[in-house]
Amino acid sequence: MKSAYIHIPFCEHICHYCDFNKFFIQSQPVDDYLRYLEKEMSNTMEAIEAPELKTIFIGGGTPTSLSAVQLERLLDTVNSVLKPGENLVEFAVEANPDDLSSEKLNVLKQAGVNRLSFGVQTFEDELLKKIGRVHEKKDVFVSFERAREAGFENISLDLMFGLPGQTIDDLAASLETALSLDAEHYSVYSLIVEPKTVFYNLMKKGRLHLPQQEQEAEMYELVMKTMAEAGIHQYEISNFAKKGFESRHNLTYWSNEEYFGFGAGAHGYINGKRTVNAGPVKHYIELIDKTGFPYKESHPVTRNEQIEEEMFLGLRKTAGVSKERFFEKYGTPLDGLFPDVLRSLEEKGLILNTEKSVRLTHGGKLLGNEVFQAFLGEL
Structure with a gap:
C-alpha cells in the first residue's frame, strides 16, 4: 500500500457540473466529521500492517473550505495516524482560488503538504459564472502568488473544455493565461455531464448548449498542441507536466496499484478488495459507530477484473x-x-x-x- 486518498465532502457552493460526494458546509457537523475521519484512519491502521506511504492526496469537495483551525486538525490527524515518513514523495491538497488565505497556506506548508491543485476550470469570468464557480480570474493570480510566497514549488492548475457556450478562442485564451503562470502541472479535462447535477437537469430540459462533438475534439487537439509547444509534456490523456512533476498519486490509480480511501464517499483498493464508503455524512458516522468502518460496499477483485482494469487504466498513460x-x-x-x-x-x-x-x-x-x-x- 503506497497511497492514501482522503475525502473532505464540504463546499462553500456547489458547481453546476460536479457529481462528487459533496455538501454545503454551513449545515454540516464538520468537527464531528473530522473526529470520525480520525477513527476510520486509526481503525484501518490497526487492521492492516502499517504501510510506507509514498503519496497522500486530500480532495473533495473542497478541503480548503475548512477553517484554518479545522484544516490544521485534519493535517495533524493525517500525520499522527498515517505517519508518513521519509518515503513520502507527494502530499497534495485540492484548493479553491477564492478561499486560500495566507493563514491556510502556512498551515498546509507547516504540515508537510508539498503540492497544491487549484480548481481554476477557466480564466473567462463569464464562463466561470455559467458553470457555477464563484471565483474570478483575478482570484487565481492572487492565490497563486500567495502559494509561491508560502514556498510551494509544485502547483497544478485544473482546466476544463467543452463548457456551455465556450469557443475555441475562449479555450486558447485560458490556456495562454494558465501557461503564463508557469505552473508545474496542468490537468485539462472535457466536461462530462453527469446525473444528479445542475447541468444534467438543464440538459434534460434542452437548456444546456454545449459545443458540438467535432468542436470538442478540435479543443482537445488545441490543448495537446499548445502544451507541447510550451514544453509541457503529456503523460496521461488529460494531464500535462514539466519533467519530474507528474502527479505521483494519480499514477497510482493509472498503474492499477492499491490505495487507501478515507472519508465519506471515498473509494479504496485494499488487499485485493475495492471498497466504497457511505456518502452521506450521517450514514458515514453511524457505520463507524456500528462496525468501526464506513464501508457500504466491499468487492473482491477477480484476476480477470484486475487484468481488464490494468488495460483500461494503464492505457490512459501516454507510455x-x-x-x-x-x-x-x-x-x-x-x-x-x-x-x-x-x-x-x-x-x-x-x-x-x-x-x-x-x-x-x-x-x-x-x-x-x-x-x-x-x-x-x-x-
Whole structure:
C-alpha cells in the first residue's frame, strides 16, 4: 500500500457540473466529521500492517473550505495516524482560488503538504459564472502568488473544455493565461455531464448548449498542441507536466496499484478488495459507530477484473501498458489474452502494439473511451 486518498465532502457552493460526494458546509457537523475521519484512519491502521506511504492526496469537495483551525486538525490527524515518513514523495491538497488565505497556506506548508491543485476550470469570468464557480480570474493570480510566497514549488492548475457556450478562442485564451503562470502541472479535462447535477437537469430540459462533438475534439487537439509547444509534456490523456512533476498519486490509480480511501464517499483498493464508503455524512458516522468502518460496499477483485482494469487504466498513460510489467504482475503475456481486441484496435489506428508496450496513438487519444471499452468483459 503506497497511497492514501482522503475525502473532505464540504463546499462553500456547489458547481453546476460536479457529481462528487459533496455538501454545503454551513449545515454540516464538520468537527464531528473530522473526529470520525480520525477513527476510520486509526481503525484501518490497526487492521492492516502499517504501510510506507509514498503519496497522500486530500480532495473533495473542497478541503480548503475548512477553517484554518479545522484544516490544521485534519493535517495533524493525517500525520499522527498515517505517519508518513521519509518515503513520502507527494502530499497534495485540492484548493479553491477564492478561499486560500495566507493563514491556510502556512498551515498546509507547516504540515508537510508539498503540492497544491487549484480548481481554476477557466480564466473567462463569464464562463466561470455559467458553470457555477464563484471565483474570478483575478482570484487565481492572487492565490497563486500567495502559494509561491508560502514556498510551494509544485502547483497544478485544473482546466476544463467543452463548457456551455465556450469557443475555441475562449479555450486558447485560458490556456495562454494558465501557461503564463508557469505552473508545474496542468490537468485539462472535457466536461462530462453527469446525473444528479445542475447541468444534467438543464440538459434534460434542452437548456444546456454545449459545443458540438467535432468542436470538442478540435479543443482537445488545441490543448495537446499548445502544451507541447510550451514544453509541457503529456503523460496521461488529460494531464500535462514539466519533467519530474507528474502527479505521483494519480499514477497510482493509472498503474492499477492499491490505495487507501478515507472519508465519506471515498473509494479504496485494499488487499485485493475495492471498497466504497457511505456518502452521506450521517450514514458515514453511524457505520463507524456500528462496525468501526464506513464501508457500504466491499468487492473482491477477480484476476480477470484486475487484468481488464490494468488495460483500461494503464492505457490512459501516454507510455501505455508495459508488457514486461504486465507479465510480472499476472504471469501471462499480454498479447495472448487480447489477440482479437489488439488486432482490431491496431487496424483502426487507435493503438500502437510494440514489443515492449501497448499505447494509444494520437487518434486513440481522441477516441479513448472506445479503446478502453474494448477490453471490458473480454475475459
